[in-house]
Structures are given as C-alpha cells and as structure tokens.
Amino acid sequence: MYAHSNTIMILQGKTALITGAGRGIGRAIALCFAREGCNVAFTDLELSDQVRATESELLALGIQAKAYAADAAHFNAAQTIVEQVQADFGTIDILVNNAGITRDGLLLRMNEQQWDDVISVNLKSAFNYTHAVIPIMMRARRGSIISIASVVGLAGNPGQANYAASKAGIIALMKSIAKELGPRGLRANAVAPGYIDTDMTQALPQQVRDSFIERIPMHRAGTTDEVAQAVLFLASDMSSYISGQVLAIDGAMN
Ligand code: NAI
Numbered sequence: 001m002y003a004h005s006n007t008i009m010i011l012q013g014k015t016a017l018i019t020g021a022g023r024g025i026g027r028a029i030a031l032c033f034a035r036e037g038c039n040v041a042f043t044d045l046e047l048s049d050q051v052r053a054t055e056s057e058l059l060a061l062g063i064q065a066k067a068y069a070a071d072a073a074h075f076n077a078a079q080t081i082v083e084q085v086q087a088d089f090g091t092i093d094i095l096v097n098n099a100g101i102t103r104d105g106l107l108l109r110m111n112e113q114q115w116d117d118v119i120s121v122n123l124k125s126a127f128n129y130t131h132a133v134i135p136i137m138m139r140a141r142r143g144s145i146i147s148i149a150s151v152v153g154l155a156g157n158p159g160q161a162n163y164a165a166s167k168a169g170i171i172a173l174m175k176s177i178a179k180e181l182g183p184r185g186l187r188a189n190a191v192a193p194g195y196i197d198t199d200m201t202q203a204l205p206q207q208v209r210d211s212f213i214e215r216i217p218m219h220r221a222g223t224t225d226e227v228a229q230a231v232l233f234l235a236s237d238m239s240s241y242i243s244g245q246v247l248a249i250d251g252a253m254n
Pocket of ligand 1: 148198200
C-alpha cells in the first residue's frame, strides 16, 4: 500500500458515489478516497454484513459515508439512488462505475441470459449512473467519472465475449462522454485492470490463475489498492487535463 500523508488530502471536501463497493476493487477505491478526505456514498446489491462492515470502516476514517442497496442494472433505481445521495451529501463530484460480474462461457455455448446479465450489470449500469449524475455535475461545472473496464475490453479473451464486449463498451461510453461533456467541465476516463486478486478472480480454478500469472511480465497479480490509486489520480485534480483516456493497470500484460 502507498505511504499516506496526513498533511495533504487530495479529495478533501469532495463527495464520491461508487457502485458495487461492498467488497473487492470498489471497496478499496472507497477506502482510498476516504483516506484522502472524500465523503463516500456507495451501492451494492443488498445491505449485507460485508457491506455494513465496509460502511463502518469508512465512517471510522472520519468522513461521511453511507451504503445504499440497489441493482446497478436498473435505470430507475439509479435515478432514485442519485437523488438520495444528493439529499444526504449535498452534491456528487466523483462517480465510479465499478459494479461488474462475469458469466463466462465459449460463445457457441453462451446463452442469452449470460449475455444480457453481463451487458446489463457491466455496461448499462454505467449508462444508468452516468445519466443520473451528469445534471448535478453540469450545474457544478465540474465532475470526474471513472469506469472500471478491463484489459479484456482492449484485447478480447476467449470464453469472455460478453464480458469483453461490456468492457469495450464502457471504454467507448467514457470516451464519448468526455467529448460530449468536456465543454461543461466534466471529465470521463476508464481504467483497465489486468489480473487483480479479488473474490472474482479467486473463483477461477488454480490452473487458470497460474496461467494468467505466467503471462504477466511482472509475474504477479495486481492488488485492489493498486487499482484504487490509479482511480484516485483520475478522480482528483491531479489529472485535471486528462479526459477520454483508458489507463491500463496490468503489470505490462497488454
Ligand atoms: P467482486 O465480485 O469482488 O465485487 C463486485 C461487487 O459488485 C460486489 O460487492 C457485488 O455484490 C457488487 N455487484 C455485483 N452486481 C451488482 C449489481 N448489479 N449492482 C450493484 N452491485 C453489484 O469484483 P471485483 O473483482 O472487485 O470487480 C470490480 C470491478 O472491477 C468489476 O467491474 C470488474 O469487472 C472489474 N475488474 C476486475 C478485475 C479483477 O481481476 N478482479 C480485472 C478487471 C476488471
């Protein structure tokens, strides 16, 4: 983990909304932002013990934090959550579209449900939340939107056509918004993590995990904190002239 300075908090006084942040990469982003003085609203499918534990950890850092239960794939729910967050926190400066799932399978055997689920949770959710927050950001004439894509969205991957398509879509969505809303002072970027140690990747068979690691020039998986730090950079004013980009966090895999 990076050395944290107690003197400079680069997101001091800002408010972030992060989808699917009860665990994994989203949770790491939430904690990383909170350590930098950011208030954090986050969603997950339900207010489970794990989600409540993340909320408590955030509150212990002395910032305002609240968990909201919502399926990120639902358009109307996104609107409602954003309205609640605005009422609870007063504003939204940063949106992180993080919620994501895999439903892997070779295309020949992939059914419609596998395709629809992944596109809805990974891609439509980013549309839902971006659509809901941009009026707030446009009025403020500032805002940073970051979506968690994947190296698979840049390179493709056998057995993950649905996932790769959703992640390529999210990259194009961010690039389009960057162009559409740049004149309004908004920035939009994507990060493309490679192989990161999380529950999602722990679910893969050991043999598959070993073969991934073999193909990574840095010969190790990335950590959720390493993804969070790149997202922190894109969320903060340190990246104030960077928009429409996709930043790979993959140990030189691509
Ligand atoms: P994870 O499975 O550990 O955590 C995902 C979180 O999102 C969970 O808390 C889950 O409950 C929540 N979630 C799932 N569906 C949701 C929905 N419909 N609405 C709201 N919340 C929902 O996954 P991980 O690894 O932390 O992944 C986070 C993001 O990073 C995903 O978009 C994933 O595709 C992406 N990613 C992950 C990589 C990895 O190696 N773990 C690599 C590249 C990208």
